[in-house]
Amino acid sequence: MEETGSSHAVSGRKKQRVNKYAFACALLASTNSILLGYDIGVMSGASLFIQQTLKLTVTETEVLTGILNVMSLFGSLLSGKTSDLIGRRYTIILASGTFLIGALLMGLAPSFPFLLAGRMVAGIGVGYALMIGPVYVAELSPAMTRGLLSSFPEIFITVGILLGYIVNFSLTGVSPKYNWRIMLGLAGFPAIIVAIGVMSMPESPRWLVMNGKHDEAKRVLRKTSESDEEAETRLAEMEKAFEEAVGASANFRGQGVWKELLIKPSPAVRRILVAAIGINFFMQASGNDAVIYYTPQVLKAAGVMNKRLLMGINIVMGMSKTFFVLVSALFLDHYGRRPLLLLGTAGVAVSLFTLGVGSHFLTASHDKPAWVLAICVVSICAFLSFFSIGLGPITWVYSAEIFPMRLRAQGSSIAVSVNRVVSGVITMSFLTVAKKITFAGEFWLLSGIMVVATVFFYFVMPETKGRSLEQIQALFEKKGDDTSPKVDDS
Template sequence: METLNVEPEIQQSTPTRRHLNRYALFCSILASTNSVLLGYDIGVMSGAVLYISETLHLSSVQVEILVGTLNVCSLFGSLASGKTSDYIGRRYTIVLAAATFLIGALLMGLAPNFAFLMAGRVVAGIGVGYALMISPVYTSEISPAMTRGFLSSLPEVFIVFGILLGYISNISFSPLPSHINWRVMLGLAAAPAIGIGFGVMAMPESPRWLVMKQRLPEAKEVLRRVSDSEEEAEFRLTEITKAAAQEAAARGDNWKGQGVWKELLWCPTRPVRRMLVAAIGINFFMQASGNDAVIYYCPQVFRAAGIHNKTKLMSINVIMGLSKTAFVLLSALYLDRFGRRPLLLLGSAGMTLSLVVLSVGSKFIHTEHRPMWAMVMTIVSVCTFVSFFSIGLGPITWVYSSEIFPMRLRAQGAGLAISVNRLVSGVVSMTFLTISAKITFAGMFGVLAGIMFVGTLFFNRFMPETKGKTLEEIGALFEDKE
């Protein structure tokens, strides 16, 4: 494997002023609200599954399948979203994602049995897959270089916000009868899906997609609105048009995304191969860290430790959600100041240490005596684990995935990387309880700590700094040294 030059000397030609364009912020927020759908499902399912398993009499294996199905099926949405967004545009793909999730949420809320509930999870998963790819891609394509880190991290902010909403939903509706409360919790996700579908219609199409379709006047008008001056808009249009012209020979006229899989997988150039390694690697470690599984099964971990009161279990979830929310906002605000690499390395190293402490604490709380110090240490380490995730891997995975590929490969390259994200999340979610039953929760957290240690080494070697560079300049980071 080629070693990536993580700090090449490239002439910076873009403006150095870090000013947040209000219209770009407005468009990024609208696009990123799609990500609240996944966050809400992660948060609400962690509590709802307690009542679902009681009402439908599910085994632990069925619980794992129920939880993990959405993540596994979302990989199909991620794979399809690249070509879909190249064909119909970024904006309408966001609408498609919200509409698909809406159908899935209604199926889950009205499910009379386990099979019907699974069908809803499948449909909702496809919608989530579309949302996870298209939100950061659209945001990165519309954002100015100096604020792209903050704006492209907004999908993770909304995922965390959705998780917190899910926890609040758990607490709010848990007093209802157990055969009704989980239906309300899951079905309520239809409300934001409807709002997102209509809200997205108010935002413009991606200027880079418009340039690919040779709709230059429309692209120029969008760039005027998301730039701070006419000069900046002209500069960005020139850069995008130049990149599109260089790629025109490879794709030909009337290009709709065909041939990209061949260029990505069968005969990639050395720079494209390095982009794939970086994008797939960071998405793999994001989910191999066990973040989703820890959130999904946190109540199960503490219930096994002797905490059976559901209100207390939900309260621990809320504390964890508040920690994630605070730190993801902090990371997003400082991402363009400190850069991607420092926060990524800090976050992954902190996750590794937190998992080690969590493993030690879990070893003691799952004993007969259950010392209070071990319980406190476990709760604190869970909160620090999700907090470090929110500092590094959480937001930065979406930023890297959406910005490192060239224009012609961006949508489908990001879709491929995020499909790996979804596959690994599904596998971990569907095996977490089974493996933990074999090697204990302490052993499972120890394994995750080892994975994150390897991930930290990977990030240090293969992830370049992209702060302050235009999307068109980033490709040079993956070129060979002269």
């Protein structure tokens, strides 16, 4: 019944081989995530020049930086129902188009309110992209390589951050009146490319099954499987899971899902919600987005005043983050989700604690010793690296794969919405909190949160490596649960 079983029988020793068609589709669908990464990276440097040009206060800078994450909440909430209505593929296009409009508004902004409006629109597009990319890839991918392919969104976020850093560094010498406009406006080009490229992608086979398009789903599965026999087995599993969930309905549009998720969830669905919301909460409670956004301010407070040097340090951090997210992606299907998640989260806790120690010494010292500054830079690089090994890619993988088929899109949208709220709150309060308790105090607080996260993951997050999407829910069921096949798969 499980997809892994068919993989063992059909493909034997070739079970780990990545299907080229599925790889290409996952790559293209995940490219949307580069938009968020680019904004995070480029805004870390652009904010310095925006402050200088538009004379922004600390509060205005926090609001401008964090509003994108807050608005992405609405995109995330809307994306689940939207993708059930119009399909995964067209939702990806909608995400790109919305972000493109936001990027143009930001690049042409004549004032702070105009710039704020552009980031609000872009944020809605980001919210759509963050939910739909991982869901599409998870629904399309074979079980044995789903970890690798579903981690593509985080890879592209990281690549986008690095591109943003490089653009920051390249345009530092341009007049502050224009450089930040170019930095923000350039984000529109990837959005155009993604929107055009997605038109050649197939629809998710599971969405096609939920809408009665079984022949079309079979054609997609044949392209993403190693043999016709494997495609037939995967299709039969999907059809059985959906039929047990909703009967013979062939035109599913997401009706009744929120009730089953939030009002009358089964015990297994309740545990899935806790796991999905928990990992998304802790991903952003690590302070990752805020650390990336505000690293130049942190280093500036530590005594590094040369803007070009600040941008150069950002590039080094971006390269470190990119390398380790690639390492994680390559080993997710070999070592599994749990080991990398626990290693990464524990490493983040230690890195943040060390960064807090370094920041404390820099604040207390008048001469700003170079060795302490080096410890801070190394700690930030370690923080980003451990995040990229664990929480970064695995959050998107888990969020997309643990929900049952009928609940997947809207369940993921709830989890990602929590992700966006926490990111927005931390980003918009980071500098203010640092003023109250110092940067060192803030890093120690975040480190403590990551210790709690490590314990949470150890007890709550099961291993999903190599299992079909139709089988994963069994991992969240316990003896004595009052469940039935119909409730379990719905």
